[in-house]
Structure formats: C-alpha cells, structure tokens
Amino acid sequence: KAGVTQTPRYLIKTRGQQVTLSCSPISGHRSVSWYQQTPGQGLQFLFEYFSETQRNKGNFPGRFSGRQFSNSRSEMNVSTLELGDSALYLCASRGGRGDDGELFFGEGSRLTVL
Amino acid sequence: GQSLEQPSEVTAVEGAIVQINCTYQTSGFYGLSWYQQHDGGAPTFLSYNALDGLEETGRFSSFLSRSDSYGYLLLQELQMKDSASYFCAVRGGYQKVTFGTGTKLQVIP
Numbered sequence: 001k002a003g004v005t006q007t008p009r010y011l012i013k014t015r016g017q018q019v020t021l022s023c024s025p026i027s028g029h030r031s032v033s034w035y036q037q038t039p040g041q042g043l044q045f046l047f048e049y050f051s052e053t054q055r056n057k058g059n060f061p062g063r064f065s066g067r068q069f070s071n072s073r074s075e076m077n078v079s080t081l082e083l084g085d086s087a088l089y090l091c092a093s094r095g096g097r098g099d100d101g102e103l104f105f106g107e108g109s110r111l112t113v114l
Numbered sequence: 115g116q117s118l119e120q121p122s123e124v125t126a127v128e129g130a131i132v133q134i135n136c137t138y139q140t141s142g143f144y145g146l147s148w149y150q151q152h153d154g155g156a157p158t159f160l161s162y163n164a165l166d167g168l169e170e171t172g173r174f175s176s177f178l179s180r181s182d183s184y185g186y187l188l189l190q191e192l193q194m195k196d197s198a199s200y201f202c203a204v205r206g207g208y209q210k211v212t213f214g215t216g217t218k219l220q221v222i223p
Contacts, residue, residue, distance in 0.1 A: 005206065033211065040122075042201060042215035043157070056210040102147070103203075103211060105156040 001028065004106035006091050012112045018079040021109045025072050025093030031055075033103070034066060035089040040101040042090045046089075049074055078111075120202055120215035125220045126192055134187045134200050134217045140173040142207030146185045149201045157201060162189070167179050167189070189219075197221045 005024040013019050025032050033048035033056075045058035049068035066076040072093075080084055088110050092103040118138045126132040136146065145164040149157040161169055163178035163185060175188040194197055199216040206212060 031209070040215065043203075043213040045212060047208065048210065056208055059120070092157075102159040102162065103149075103157075105158070105191075107156050 004091060004093050004104050006089075006106035006109050008109055009048030010110050010112075011079050012114060014114050015081055017081050017113060018077060018108070019081060020075055020077045021089055021091075021111075023074045023076075023093075023106060024046060025074070025091075026095060026104055029095035030072055030091035031094040032068055032072060033092050033094070034074070034076050035090045035092065035109070036060075037090055039084075043090065045053065046076065081113045083113050086111060116204060116206055116210075116212040117214060118202055118204060120200075120214045120217045122215070123218045123220070125222060126189075127223050128192055128194060128221055130192050131188065131190050132138070132188075132192060132219065134202075134219070136185050136187075136202035136214055138183050138185075138204050138214075140183075140206045140212070142181065143183075144205040144209075146176070147203045147205065147211070148174075148176055148187045149200050149203060149213075151201065152198045160200075187207050192221050194221050194223070 007022045031050045033045040034046040048056040052068045063079045068074045088108045090108045092105045120136045147162045148160040151157040161176040168177045169180040172189045199218050201216045203213045
C-alpha cells in the first residue's frame with residue numbers, strides 16, 4: 001500500500017509570507033502528527049490530529065496551525081514566516097491500535113525561508 | 115514535560131557491536147521506540163519496547179528498564195549501511211510521541 005505522501009517536497013519563501021504543507025497518510029490511518037526537524041534539534045513535535053480533532057500540541061507559537069480533513073489528510077500552515085522556520089517538516093501517520101508505537105513518516109517538506 | 119538524552123555521535127568499526135543509550139524523563143510513559151534516519155531520508159521504525167527487557171529483531175535489539183527510565187539500541191555485525199542517525203522516542207500521555215535529538219552513527223571500515 002502507498003506510504004505517507006507529503007507535498008510539496010521543497011519550497012522557498014521569504015520572511016513574512018505564509019506556507020501550507022500537505023500530508024496524505026497511509027490509507028486507513030486516522031492519526032497524523034507533524035514534526036519540525038532542524039540540525040542538532042532532533043524532531044520537535046508540532047501537533048497530532050486524530051479523526052479531525054487536534055489531540056496534542058507541542059510548544060510552538062500560534063503561527064503554526066494545522067487541521068485534518070474527513071479523509072484523514074492533514075495540512076499545516078505557518079504564517080508570518082521567520083528565518084528560524086527553515087526546516088524539514090515531517091508528517092507521520094499511525095494506524096491500528098497504536099499499541100506497537102510505530103509511526104510511518106513521509107519524506108518531508110523542506111522549507112527554506114529567505 | 116518530557117526530555118530524552120542520547121549521545122550525539124558514535125563511531126564504530128564494521129563488523130563490531132555498538133550500543134546507543136537513551137535516558138528519559140516523561141510525564142506518563144507507554145513505551146520507547148527507536149527510529150533510523152539516513153541523510154536526506156525519512157525516519158523509519160526499528161523497534162518498540164512497552165515492557166522491561168530485551169526485544170530482538172535480526173541484527174538489532176532494544177532494551178528497556180522502566181525503573182531506571184533507560185533504554186538502549188544494540189546493533190550487531192555492523193555494516194556500512196548502518197551509518198545513519200538513530201532516534202529514541204517516548205510515547206507518553208495522550209499518545210504524544212517525543213523524540214530525542216538523535217545519535218549520528220558512523221561505521222568505519
């Protein structure tokens with residue numbers, strides 16, 4: 001079955017602009033989570049959605065937001081971009097009972113803010 | 115809050131064994147996972163420990179001690195392709211998964 005798909009893969013924006021990233025989870029997966037990855041910082045948790053409801057939120061400013069649609073696809077939005085927002089944004093889905101703890105990651109969207 | 119500590123870099127020789135440690139402090143604990151990420155690639159799941167003890171999957175093993183808030187990933191018969199970053203991750207309350215900052219493993223001939 002198809003894996004987690006993220007679009008776009010690469011994008012360049014300038015400070016002050018906004019960006020929307022998309023994530024299509026594995027078919028049947030209802031949980032989608034987002035992470036920001038920067039060198040030396042590991043994966044920083046942004047938020048998680050389950051059945052269109054935000055279940056968890058990380059310690060990011062309100063400029064970072066997201067949503068999930070009825071087909072489990074998810075989007076995240078970053079407004080008023082700052083240079084420090086340059087990062088790889090990873091989406092992960094989880095399905096089944098979730099008891100095995102496995103997250104399935106997409107290839108990520110690499111955002112560069114100039 | 116939640117925090118995880120793991121070494122930033124490890125170097126090991128091809129064919130050898132290497133252990134990557136992870137200590138954690140969490141509010142709520144359901145399990146410890148390990149992920150591998152090659153440069154430019156997506157993290158991929160390696161193992162998950164919900165209970166104390168050792169889990170073995172081929173050349174990789176993972177250990178958990180909940181009383182010590184400690185776990186490790188053991189890689190045996192190292193191969194050059196094992197050069198990658200390895201992340202431990204804790205599943206805590208409300209299904210939230212928190213990752214460590216990663217250990218960059220370099221396998222040398």
